[in-house]
Amino acid sequence: AVVSTQSTGEAVVKLKEVNSRDTKKIEALTAQLTKEQATVADLSKLKVDLESELEEHETMVGELTERVECCIGAESMVEKLTESNLELEEKMQNMIAELADLEALRDLNEELEEQHVATEKELREVYSWWRSSCGPAEGMSPRIAIQI
Secondary structure (H helix, E strand, C coil): CHHHHHHHHHHHHHHHHHHHHHHHHHHHHHHHHHHHHHHHHHHHHHHHHHHHHHHHHHHHHHHHHHHHHHHHHHHHHHHHHHHHHHHHHHHHHHHHHHHHHHHHHHHHHHHHHHHHHHHHHHHHHHHHHHHHHCCCCCCCCHHHHHHC
């Protein structure tokens, strides 16, 4: 019975040692598990935050894509308007040149009209002088007399 008590005592001491070691391992694992749970909670919160941020960025990308498409449309419109403006500018230059030509013709026409009026006045004066001094020959029409 002594051997058995001694063996039992040794077994109890060994069991206490094993129990103490296991308790320390369990405490260490529990501490590690608590840390891991905190990490999981942090990572879960980070995941939610990142998902929210991703959604915001996707929305921003959509808005920016729309803006780019609008800008491309505006760029096309600017190119068309620029071409149209250049064509209108060319037409305007042509019209300015035509206007200058027409003004020169008008001035020439006015000058010719003035010369015509002066020449007609001079011829009337000559004809009046001739009629009053010589008179047309009898039976001669005044038109023929003017041609002579």
